[in-house]
Every structure is written in C-alpha cells, then in structure tokens.
Amino acid sequence: MLVYANSFDLNPPGGLAAVVAQIATWVRQTRKNVIDRERLAKGIRELKFADGAALSSHATIDDDGLPIFPYHFCVRLMHSDSVVPGRRWVTEIGIRQMAHDDVLHCSVLLKTDEISTRVTAPIQVTRPRIVELLITNCTPVGGTPSLSVIRVTEENAAAFAYEIEHESRKYPLVEISCDREGHYPISPERLRSLLIGIAQVVEIPAEADTFNIEVILGRKYSSFGGAINIIFPFRKTDQGGFCKTVLLLPDKIREIKENSTSIESEVLGIITHQTNLPHSWRHTSSDLVGQAILRAKLQRAARSAHSSEELAAYETLLQEAADKLQEKDNYILQIFDELDNAQANLDDSKSQIDGLKHALAGVESKPDVETEKVAAALVPLREAVRAVLAGHLSLEQALRLSAVLFSDRIVILDTAFESAKDSDRQGFRHGKTAAELLMKLCNEYWIALANGGGDQQAKTIFGNNVYAAKESENLSKDGRRRRDFIYLGQNLFMEKHLKHGVKDSAAETLRIHFKWLADPKKLVIGHCGKHLDF
Structure with missing residues (x-):
C-alpha cells in the first residue's frame, strides 16, 4: 500500500x-548502525541489520565511482512492522540530476507490503523523518x-x-483558523x-476579520471558528474546472480526537490520498x-567495441532498448493523463452532487413561501387519492384529481369546481362514475380529437347514452x-356534455359540459x- 509520496x-x-x-545520517538514526556514505553512494547490493531490516542502494556511476549524467540514485530501506506481524515497511529515497551543476530532484516514497489479505490492521499516515532532514539541511529551492x-x-x-484558482498551483492549500479563544486545532x-x-x-490569525x-x-x-479547510489544485474538466475542498469543522475535529486519532495524521491522510x-x-x-x-553499461560496451560491425550491433541494441523504454514511458504517461482527467471529472460530478444535496437540504430545512404554496396545493390531491382507496370519492375530488393528472390536456374553470361542490353538498353518490368519465375524456377522447377525430369517435368511446354533441332544439x-362560460376573456358556449342519470336530483344526476379548443389542444370544462x- 502506498502510504506517503513526496x-x-x-x-x-x-x-x-x-x-x-x-x-x-537517517539510516544511522533509524537502525542504530553507522553507514559509510561513500559505500552508500557507490551502491550496496544488500546490507542486513540485526533486527532483520535490509538496506540497498543503486547509482549510475563509472568504473572510478564518479557520477554518470543524467545521474540516477536510489536507496531502499525495508523493515518489519514492530507491532503488526506480516507487514513490512519500505522507504525509498530517489535522486535525479541531469548535469553536474543542476539542482537535485529528490523523491521519497513510503509503502507497506503485506504477506496476505489477512493483515488488516489500520495504517496511520506518517511522514518519513528523512524528509525533514533533507529539507532542513539541503537547501530546498524557492517555491x-x-x-x-x-x-x-x-x-x-x-x-x-487569485492564487487559489490559478492553474499554475500544483499543491493543496491547508487553511487553519482559530477558535473563539484564539487557539488553533493544531x-x-x-x-x-x-x-x-x-x-x-495557511494560517488565519485570531485578530483577522474572518467575515471580510x-x-x-x-x-x-x-475557514473560521477553529475549522481546517483543505483546497486542492484547480482541475480542468469537461464542464470547465473546479477546486475540490475538504472542510473539517470543529465538531468533526473533536470527533477525530475523541476516537484517539491524531488530527495531523487525519489531515495528512486526506491530502496524500490525492497527492500520492x-x-x-x-x-x-x-x-x-x-x-x-x-x-x-551498454553505452560503455559500445564505446569499447573492437570493430565497426560490433559497434553497429551495440548501437542497434541501444537504440532498440531506448525506443522500447520511450514507448513504455509514453504509454504510462498517457494512462496517467487519462486517469487524471477521469478523476477530475469524477470529482467535479461529486462536487456538483454535493452542491445539489446541500441546496436540497436547505430547501427542506427552510421552506420558503413558494414551497409552502406547493405543499398546500398537494393537500387536495392527497385527500383525493385517499378517497379513491377508501371507495368514497366526491365529485370535487374526482375533478381535482383529473386536473392534476392531465394538466397538459384540460382546463377546469372555477365554475366547474363550484358546481361540483354544490352537488357534493347535496349528497352526490357517483364519484367513481364521474372519475371514470373524466379519465375517458382526458385519455381516449382527447387523443381522438388531437388526431383529428370527431363526434362519431366520441360516441364509440362513451356510447350514445353518455355523450351528447349538442343540446335540445328548444333551448331557451x-x-x-x-x-356560456368565460375563458381568457372569451365567451365559450358549451353544449357538448357527458351525462349520467335522468332524475332531477343533484345527488343522482351528473352533467359535464366542455369545449374543445383545437389550437392549444385543450379541453375546457365549464x-x-x-x-x-x-
């Protein structure tokens, strides 16, 4: 497992x-053994210590022990975990220098090797001490x-x-703020x-105006109030770009400490998860x-060749080896780029999801006027559904249920709701029949008219005893x-209607008068x- 890389x-x-x-010096301090630096620089195949640890080093040097540029050097120290059986720690320090007077590019990698999947003890992220020694004593470059x-x-x-979202920033920022007493969490x-x-x-001092x-x-x-905010570098994505952040609030920091976890290890773990x-x-x-x-070695062998044919053979081998290595390096870099882009897009998507969740949580916790209006409008619908399930649907509920389910197909005027309420007050008994007629009106009948159909299809859908295209000739x-009903300032004469029952009784008789408007493809119920x- 990769634990730390720098x-x-x-x-x-x-x-x-x-x-x-x-x-x-680092090897001496960790293993309590003196290591000759010249021997270390020239290369050690393997040096075993009394506790079972092993040290090795490799370097590109000539026969006189002098560096060959570009110079490469690596030291590896392996030792068993003193607490967890079956786990081994591996620390590598690498050095690369392109020419004699160039800066030294140093890299440090810490990882663990487990003998099997049964070694499951947790690992606490730590920084190898060699990093502090090199930074303190070997003059790191500016930046x-x-x-x-x-x-x-x-x-x-x-x-x-400006620095936060600048594309040149390649490292995370860690903002740390004071609590009310002026104390930092770390x-x-x-x-x-x-x-x-x-x-x-980045520290925000106690006297700073965190509001501004x-x-x-x-x-x-x-970051304020004793929180720690980790801001990762700007990442380009298909949607533009963003900076991922991880905010540790004071409550979370207290929880980490109560669980006997070091807050510094927690912060280091969050960062190395992205930077390793x-x-x-x-x-x-x-x-x-x-x-x-x-x-x-191949280059030295080529230079010592005794004939042009032998030299040509070495040169061919060198070129083939170089081409294969370059091809491999290019392929690895391509995979790394693709992985990095995919991770950036994934982080961006997660960030957007978290933002939407946060916004939704805000709406749920702080309902505004519009939200309350929507909730109030749903009350009649809920009551209508309950009435359907209970088997005692009122005429008004049947009408409101249709209005919600087919809002794109019908318009129900206030006059229709008032007449439905009036029938309910007088004991209307056929709510289920009314709902069935309205469903047919909004489904089969609307589809037929929307496709250019007419009264003949309507009679097929409802039957002659239910659908009437016009009123009696002796209409007063x-x-x-x-x-006559008013819709959008226009007078609509509604003689088409659906009917049920013939008694002169509001409890037994139903009439649904409507008008088809071809242009918006709407049924208006008056x-x-x-x-x-x-």
Missing part, C-alpha cells in the same frame, strides 16, 4: 555528497510548499484569492513540518535506476346563458354537476 528540488552547497550524507507558513488577513485576501508550524513539499499551510475574508474568498474557500499518485509518478525508483545502469335564452335547466 518530491522536491534541492540545491545544497555540498551538492550530491550533502544529500547522501543526510541519507546516511517548495510550506517552507514557511503563509498568513492571510483581510489586507492580502484578494491576492490569496499548531500551524507543526502542520507545516508535516506537509512540507506536498501542501502549503469570507466576503473576498467566498464561503467555499474560507502524482508524486509517485515522479519518483526515482530502484527499477528506474536499474534501467539507467543498464543503459550506461336562459338555458343558453347557463351554458360545468361538472347537476343537470342544467333548459
């Missing part, structure tokens, strides 16, 4: 020898994250805001020493150094007026209740 550039006054000296703690106040917050200086090289620690800072930075990129892979791609591993050593002036007088 990479940074060094430019010590003593050059390569100074770095090797610090590695030798290395967390060489010092950055302090953000309202005076420089605008400049910091010492910024301690956090800086743990994150040096992989993340930049939030106005400048935005809520997403702010990119740093590991830049690591000068033992395998990579082995390939460089092989190339150097008042009777006509009763069948009356739903007792028989209208002629």
Whole structure:
C-alpha cells in the first residue's frame, strides 16, 4: 500500500555528497548502525541489520565511482512492522540530476507490503523523518510548499484569492483558523513540518476579520471558528474546472480526537490520498535506476567495441532498448493523463452532487413561501387519492384529481369546481362514475380529437347514452346563458356534455359540459354537476 509520496528540488552547497550524507545520517538514526556514505553512494547490493531490516542502494556511476549524467540514485530501506506481524515497511529515497551543476530532484516514497489479505490492521499516515532532514539541511529551492507558513488577513485576501484558482498551483492549500479563544486545532508550524513539499499551510490569525475574508474568498474557500479547510489544485474538466475542498469543522475535529486519532495524521491522510499518485509518478525508483545502469553499461560496451560491425550491433541494441523504454514511458504517461482527467471529472460530478444535496437540504430545512404554496396545493390531491382507496370519492375530488393528472390536456374553470361542490353538498353518490368519465375524456377522447377525430369517435368511446354533441332544439335564452362560460376573456358556449342519470336530483344526476379548443389542444370544462335547466 502506498502510504506517503513526496518530491522536491534541492540545491545544497555540498551538492550530491550533502544529500547522501543526510541519507546516511537517517539510516544511522533509524537502525542504530553507522553507514559509510561513500559505500552508500557507490551502491550496496544488500546490507542486513540485526533486527532483520535490509538496506540497498543503486547509482549510475563509472568504473572510478564518479557520477554518470543524467545521474540516477536510489536507496531502499525495508523493515518489519514492530507491532503488526506480516507487514513490512519500505522507504525509498530517489535522486535525479541531469548535469553536474543542476539542482537535485529528490523523491521519497513510503509503502507497506503485506504477506496476505489477512493483515488488516489500520495504517496511520506518517511522514518519513528523512524528509525533514533533507529539507532542513539541503537547501530546498524557492517555491517548495510550506517552507514557511503563509498568513492571510483581510489586507492580502484578494491576492490569496487569485492564487487559489490559478492553474499554475500544483499543491493543496491547508487553511487553519482559530477558535473563539484564539487557539488553533493544531499548531500551524507543526502542520507545516508535516506537509512540507506536498501542501502549503495557511494560517488565519485570531485578530483577522474572518467575515471580510469570507466576503473576498467566498464561503467555499474560507475557514473560521477553529475549522481546517483543505483546497486542492484547480482541475480542468469537461464542464470547465473546479477546486475540490475538504472542510473539517470543529465538531468533526473533536470527533477525530475523541476516537484517539491524531488530527495531523487525519489531515495528512486526506491530502496524500490525492497527492500520492502524482508524486509517485515522479519518483526515482530502484527499477528506474536499474534501467539507467543498464543503459550506461551498454553505452560503455559500445564505446569499447573492437570493430565497426560490433559497434553497429551495440548501437542497434541501444537504440532498440531506448525506443522500447520511450514507448513504455509514453504509454504510462498517457494512462496517467487519462486517469487524471477521469478523476477530475469524477470529482467535479461529486462536487456538483454535493452542491445539489446541500441546496436540497436547505430547501427542506427552510421552506420558503413558494414551497409552502406547493405543499398546500398537494393537500387536495392527497385527500383525493385517499378517497379513491377508501371507495368514497366526491365529485370535487374526482375533478381535482383529473386536473392534476392531465394538466397538459384540460382546463377546469372555477365554475366547474363550484358546481361540483354544490352537488357534493347535496349528497352526490357517483364519484367513481364521474372519475371514470373524466379519465375517458382526458385519455381516449382527447387523443381522438388531437388526431383529428370527431363526434362519431366520441360516441364509440362513451356510447350514445353518455355523450351528447349538442343540446335540445328548444333551448331557451336562459338555458343558453347557463351554458356560456368565460375563458381568457372569451365567451365559450358549451353544449357538448357527458351525462349520467335522468332524475332531477343533484345527488343522482351528473352533467359535464366542455369545449374543445383545437389550437392549444385543450379541453375546457365549464360545468361538472347537476343537470342544467333548459
């Protein structure tokens, strides 16, 4: 398992020898054994210690022990876990230098090897001590994250805001704020020493105006009240780009401490989960150094060839080896890019989902006026459904149920609701029949008219005893007026109607008067209740 990976550039006054000296010091401190730095620099096949640990080193050097450039060097230390049987820790320190006077690119990788899946004890993320030794004594170049703690106040917050979403930033930012008593959840200086090289620690002092800072930075990129906000680098996605953030609020920090977990280890774990892979791609591993050593040997063999044919053979072998290695490197880089882009898009999608969940939670916890209106409008619908299930649907409920289910096909005027209420008050008994007629009206009948059908199809759908295309010829002036309804300022005469029952009783008789509007393809219902007088 990859636990920790880091990479940074060094430019010590003593050059390569100074770095090797610090590695030798680290081995001595961890294993309680003195290691000759010159032997370490020239390469150690394997050195066993009394506790079972093993040390090895590899370097691209010539027969005189001098570096061959581009220079590659790697030290590997392996030892068993003192607490967890079956687990082995592996630390690798890699050095790469392109020319004698160039900076030294240093990489550190810490991982574990388990003998089987039965080794399941949790691993607490830690930073190898060699990182602190190299950073402290070997002069890291400018621009290395967390060489010092950055302090953000309202005076420089605008400049910091520009830095947050700048595409050149390749490392996370860790904002740490004070609680009300002016205490940080973890010492910024301690956090800086743990994150040096992989993340930049940013402290917001107790005297800073966090409200104004939030106005400048935005809520997403702010931290206050003893919280820790981790802001990862800007990532381009198919939708544009974003900066992923992880906010540890004071309650969460207290919970972590109560579970006997170090908050510094938690922060380091969150960050390395995102940064380990990119740093590991830049690591000068033992395998990579082995390939460089092989190339150097082939080049020396080619130079010592005794004939042009032998030289040509070596050159061909070198070129083939170089081409294969380059092809492999290009393929790996392509896979890394594809993986990075896929992860960025995934993180962006998760960020959007989290945002939608947050917005939805806000709506649910703080209902506004519109939300309350929608909830109030659903009450009659819920009651109608309950009435259907109970088998005692009223005429008004049947009408409202149709209005909701077929809002794209019908318009029910207030006059229809009033007439339905009036029939219900007088004991209307045929709510189920009314609902069935309205369903046919909004389904089969509407579809027939929308497709250019007419009265003949309507009679087939409802039957002659239910559907009437027109009223009696002896309709009086008042009777006509009763069948006139106003819709959008227009007078509609509704003589088409559905009917049930013939008694002069509002409890037994039903008439549904409507008008078909061909242009919007809408059925307008003006009356739903007792028989209208002629």
